[in-house]
Amino acid sequence: MSLLEVSDLSVAYGDLVAVRQVSFAVDEGAVFVLLGANGAGKTTILRAISGLVPARSGRIFADGRDLQGSAPNQVARAGIAHVPEGRQIFANLSVGDNLSVSYLAERTEAPMTAALDAVFQLFPRLAERRRQLGGTLSGGEQQMLAIGRALMNFPKLLMLDEPSLGLSPVLADLVFERLATIRALGTTILLVEQNATCLELATDGIILANGEVALAGGRDSLRDSEFVRRAYLGI
Amino acid sequence: MSSIETTMLPVLQAVLSGILVGGVYGLLSIGLSLAFGVMRIVNFAHGDLVMYGMYVGVVASTLLGIDPLLALPASFVLMAILGALQYRIVFRRFVGHTTLNQLLAAIGLGLALQMAAQLVFGVDARSAPSMFAGSYDLVGPFFFARAQIVAFLVAGVATIAVELLLRKTQWGKAVRAVADNIEAAEIVGLRSQRINLTAFALSCGLAGIAGTIMVTYYPTDPTKGFTLMPIAIIATTIGGLGSVGGAFLGGIFCGVIQQTTAMLWNSALQDVPLYFLLLVFIAYRPTGLFGQRSE
Ligand SMILES: Nc1ncnc2c1ncn2[C@@H]1O[C@H](COP(=O)(O)OP(=O)(O)OP(=O)(O)O)[C@@H](O)[C@H]1O
Ligand SMILES: [Mg+2]
Numbered sequence: 146m147s148l149l150e151v152s153d154l155s156v157a158y159g160d161l162v163a164v165r166q167v168s169f170a171v172d173e174g175a176v177f178v179l180l181g182a183n184g185a186g187k188t189t190i191l192r193a194i195s196g197l198v199p200a201r202s203g204r205i206f207a208d209g210r211d212l213q214g215s216a217p218n219q220v221a222r223a224g225i226a227h228v229p230e231g232r233q234i235f236a237n238l239s240v241g242d243n244l245s246v247s248y249l250a251e252r253t254e255a256p257m258t259a260a261l262d263a264v265f266q267l268f269p270r271l272a273e274r275r276r277q278l279g280g281t282l283s284g285g286e287q288q289m290l291a292i293g294r295a296l297m298n299f300p301k302l303l304m305l306d307e308p309s310l311g312l313s314p315v316l317a318d319l320v321f322e323r324l325a326t327i328r329a330l331g332t333t334i335l336l337v338e339q340n341a342t343c344l345e346l347a348t349d350g351i352i353l354a355n356g357e358v359a360l361a362g363g364r365d366s367l368r369d370s371e372f373v374r375r376a377y378l379g380i
Numbered sequence: 381m382s383s384i385e386t387t388m389l390p391v392l393q394a395v396l397s398g399i400l401v402g403g404v405y406g407l408l409s410i411g412l413s414l415a416f417g418v419m420r421i422v423n424f425a426h427g428d429l430v431m432y433g434m435y436v437g438v439v440a441s442t443l444l445g446i447d448p449l450l451a452l453p454a455s456f457v458l459m460a461i462l463g464a465l466q467y468r469i470v471f472r473r474f475v476g477h478t479t480l481n482q483l484l485a486a487i488g489l490g491l492a493l494q495m496a497a498q499l500v501f502g503v504d505a506r507s508a509p510s511m512f513a514g515s516y517d518l519v520g521p522f523f524f525a526r527a528q529i530v531a532f533l534v535a536g537v538a539t540i541a542v543e544l545l546l547r548k549t550q551w552g553k554a555v556r557a558v559a560d561n562i563e564a565a566e567i568v569g570l571r572s573q574r575i576n577l578t579a580f581a582l583s584c585g586l587a588g589i590a591g592t593i594m595v596t597y598y599p600t601d602p603t604k605g606f607t608l609m610p611i612a613i614i615a616t617t618i619g620g621l622g623s624v625g626g627a628f629l630g631g632i633f634c635g636v637i638q639q640t641t642a643m644l645w646n647s648a649l650q651d652v653p654l655y656f657l658l659l660v661f662i663a664y665r666p667t668g669l670f671g672q673r674s675e
Contacts, residue, residue, distance in 0.1 A: 195567055221569035233564040235557045246553040247568035294568055 146209055148173045148302055148333050149194070149225070154203035156186075156193050163189045164356045166203070171302065176324070176334045178343055178350030180367070186356040187337040188230050191304050195227045196220045208301070222252060226300035230307055232291040236280030240271055243279050243290055247297040255299065264293035267323050285316040292320070296327070303327060304335040309343070321346055344368045393522050394643035395636050400524060402635020403532035406628035408590035408608065409615035410539060411583035413627035416616065418559040418579045419475045422483060425466070425490035427612060429459050429584050431605030432493065433591020434508075435501055438600065441508035448508040448596050452534070455588040463584025467577050475576055476562065490606065497602040507599035527597040534593050538586060539628045545582075546624065555579045610651070610658050611638075617661050 147170035156164040164186040171177040179187050192198045194205055196217040205212040207223050221227070235243050244264060248257045265272040268289040274282065279290060288308055295303055305324070309317035325346060328334050336343060336350075344350075344364055352360040352372055360372050367373060408430050415421045436455040437448030470489060474482035515526040546552035558565045558572045558579075565572050591600075611634045619630030634654055642650035 197563060197567070216571075217563070217566035218569050218571050221567055227567045229564065229567065233561055233567075235560040235564065237560050238553065238556055242553050242556075246550070246557045246570070249569050252569065298569060 147171055148208060149335065150206040151194070152204050154190065154193060154205065155201045156189050156198055157201045162356060164193070167358055169351050169361065171333060171335055173333055175348045176328055176336060176346050178347040179335070179337045179353060180341060180350060181353035182339060185353040187353060188306055191227060191306050191337060194220070194225065194304065222249065224301035226295035226298065226303050228291045228295045228303070228305040228308060232287045234279040234287050234290050234294065236278065238279055239276050240279060240282070240290060241275040243294055244297055247294045249298055252298045260297045260299065264296055267326060268293055284311050288312060288320060292323070300332060302333045302335060306337045307339065309338070309340065341373050389521055390643055391640060394639040396522055397524065398636030398639030399632050400528040400532045401639060402632035403535040404590055404594050405611050405615055405634050406631025407535035407538055408587055409612045409619065409627040409631045410542060410624050411586035412612045413616040413619065413624065414583040415580055417623070418555055419576055420478050421471050421474060422478050422486065424483065424486035424609065425493060426587055427605030427609040428490045428493040429462065429587035429605070430591040430608055431497060431600060431602065432462070433459055433588035434595035434600035434604060435497065436588065437508040437592040437595040438506045447511050448592055449510045452589055452592050455592040456585040459588025460581040460585035464577055464581040467580040471580065472573065494602050494606065501602065503601060505599040505601045508595045510596040513596065525597060531593040531596065534589070538589055539624065542586070543624050551578070610655055614654055614658050614661065
């Protein structure tokens with residue numbers, strides 16, 4: 146059974162249908178990518194999974210459990226963490242408080258210190274800036290914090306919405322390197338990106354165009370597809 | 381005695397009394413500030429909960445024959461429960477932005493509370509002296525009503541407790557996270573509705589405490605809460621909306637203005653400069669009131 150199963154998902158904002166009949170499944174241990182240009186509907190899909198926007202039709206199952214009608218906090222408590230577009234860290238809370246407030250004692254047996262240690266090991270920079278207000282961090286540090294925050298409850302599935310957006314190539318590389326580590330530690334990843342370079346990390350995924358699935362498959366078949374060549378690599 | 385001393389002493393006395401009275405204004409403003417800072421709710425019914433807190437003191441003293449100060453915990457709990465009910469029934473749907481509908485709902489609720497108080501307690505002014513009533517303390521050339529000193533201490537302790545609760549506890553961090561970004565709070569698993577409910581209940585519980593200590597030196601009637609609202613609004617506005625310590629200092633500022641006005645001008649007009657300040661704020665700093673949050 147897949148960890149996450151999305152079938153025939155459609156989402157609309159008023160009359161505008163942003164996502165149309167999208168289906169995909171994320172297996173345990175995968176790095177699944179949702180690739181697509183601006184406005185393709187990537188963010189909308191993640192928001193629908195998290196319960197932040199209602200689906201017009203379709204079903205979303207996590208671990209065999211129907212997420213239909215779940216509040217966002219229930220989705221999070223079911224082990225699905227979301228690193229949102231634009232980071233959305235708590236600007237008026239310190240780095241340490243951003244992390245500790247995201248730890249839910251009832252979700253895991255590990256103590257908060259274990260979660261903090263794990264995050265600080267991934268991003269030592271956050272440990273150095275523990276007392277700094279979230280809003281005063283640099284863009285890259287905010288991204289690290291948003292990822293760290295999402296890891297505080299040892300999620301089964303980590304969803305990231307364009308984590309490399311606005312980062313220097315060096316920092317973007319660092320983020321992807323950390324994603325590889327997170328995956329190696331046993332967390333399944335659902336990664337939204339515009340940039341096809343993330344395919345290196347991927348196991349499989351889909352390409353979205355205008356809210357519909359244009360292509361689905363394993364990493365290699367996506368990378369070698371006409372679609373990616375034309376749209377992303379400029380060949 | 382030099383002439384400077386004879387004119388300055390009464391003014392200083394008024395300032396010091398103002399600080400004592402203002403501490404309680406601070407306490408009633410903190411609740412208002414909390415509801416606004418966390419949920420963007422301007423609770424015009426807040427003053428009416430203070431009024432109910434005053435009647436808790438009256439009931440304790442006249443019906444049960446116990447000191448109103450001993451009723452403080454009960455007052456906190458009762459008003460917190462009343463607040464939680466208000467949140468569930470009315471304010472839940474207005475979280476996030478202050479709207480005209482929200483203001484009207486709060487005003488309507490306040491009027492309903494006032495009328496209920498009138499039915500139950502009548503329109504006459506009532507008071508509930510504590511064991512400290514009628515005692516005065518002399519400090520150098522100044523004298524203070526002991527009931528007001530006690531009230532100030534209670535207000536100060538409650539303020540510090542709220543500040544610590546918000547800064548240090550997991551619950552307080554969750555409240556601040558929800559205030560900061562409710563969507564982000566939800567996606568890390570925080571139950572924002574439940575957290576807002578408890579924060580709102582706390583804000584109303586503080587109104588109860590403020591009322592019960594106030595009635596030990598200041599009589600109440602069903603309109604008392606409404607007449608206290610301008611003070612609370614000015615205090616929160618001056619103190620920076622959403623800031624607990626700021627609201628407390630804002631309350632002290634209001635107390636000082638009020639008492640010095642009463643001393644230098646006329647005690648019947650003691651609130652006039654405050655109303656004037658409120659108008660100035662609404663005219664020139666409306667964003668301070670309903671717009672951006674100043675930290
Ligand atoms: N809240 C909203 N109200 C109305 N339309 C919206 C809303 N959010 C998104 N849309 C529309 O839905 C479509 C898909 O948007 P979405 O944000 O999902 O795209 P995206 O793939 O994440 O794009 P990007 O790469 O630029 O982030 C777009 O046409 C967008 O304008
Ligand atoms: Mg997007």
